[in-house]
Amino acid sequence: DSGVTQTPKHLITATGQRVTLRCSPRSGDLSVYWYQQSLDQGLQFLIQYYNGEERAKGNILERFSAQQFPDLHSELNLSSLELGDSALYFCASSVGGGYIDTDTQYFGPGTRLTVL
Amino acid sequence: EDKVVQSPLSLVVHEGDTVTLNCSYEVTNFRSLLWYKQEKKAPTFLFMLTSSGIEKKSGRLSSILDKKELSSILNITATQTGDSAIYLCAVEGWYSGGGADGLTFGKGTHLIIQP
Numbered sequence: 001d002s003g004v005t006q007t008p009k010h011l012i013t014a015t016g017q018r019v020t021l022r023c024s025p026r027s028g029d030l031s032v033y034w035y036q037q038s039l040d041q042g043l044q045f046l047i048q049y050y051n052g053e054e055r056a057k058g059n060i061l062e063r064f065s066a067q068q069f070p071d072l073h074s075e076l077n078l079s080s081l082e083l084g085d086s087a088l089y090f091c092a093s094s095v096g097g098g099y100i101d102t103d104t105q106y107f108g109p110g111t112r113l114t115v116l
Numbered sequence: 117e118d119k120v121v122q123s124p125l126s127l128v129v130h131e132g133d134t135v136t137l138n139c140s141y142e143v144t145n146f147r148s149l150l151w152y153k154q155e156k157k158a159p160t161f162l163f164m165l166t167s168s169g170i171e172k173k174s175g176r177l178s179s180i181l182d183k184k185e186l187s188s189i190l191n192i193t194a195t196q197t198g199d200s201a202i203y204l205c206a207v208e209g210w211y212s213g214g215g216a217d218g219l220t221f222g223k224g225t226h227l228i229i230q231p
Contacts, residue, residue, distance in 0.1 A: 056208070
């Protein structure tokens with residue numbers, strides 16, 4: 001158990017809908033990362049927050065948005081869902097957010113999203 | 117656009133062998149290179165290499181960054197069946213304005229250790 005929690009574990013929804021994925025980082029970790037993993041695209045970095053502020057942005061669609069709250073948990077919002085959004089969504093957390101060379105990311109178990 | 121290429125794509129060896137996985141990259145304003153291990157679940161973070169930390173070691177795993185050749189290797193000695201996994205490499209650069217550019221991943225090397 002990494003100490004990172006993600007809810008829900010599985011999510012099945014229809015095209016056009018909106019969903020929210022939640023991530024709670026390990027105690028003491030200030031940074032949260034979001035990743036998407038699909039069969040055809042592999043693991044892709046979406047976005048990273050550090051202590052409530054956006055630190056880095058990757059291949060995140062405009063239909064997707066995220067935020068990190070004062071208690072450091074994070075939510076990833078996916079809207080106008082398409083079939084191609086079906087994937088595993090991982091959250092990871094770290095203390096230093098990549099700012100320190102000894103930083104380590106800890107991954108949550110992931111949320112499996114299926115769009116029908 | 118940042119680019120990461122891993123080789124080989126797939127590798128099958130016998131238990132006890134030593135393996136070397138390769139990662140080459142193109143990135144604007146290199147900041148760090150990261151290695152992950154992924155079995156049938158969430159990835160596990162292995163190492164982060166930067167300009168000030170070009171060599172890391174943890175047990176039977178070690179990694180070296182070659183900034184001149186824009187590449188990194190991940191070595192696993194005395195392999196065990198539990199090392200069977202997909203090994204992912206990612207790089208991060210800096211924006212010209214000083215912010216982090218996010219991670220770009222390679223396709224991974226699928227390592228299979230046969231008993």
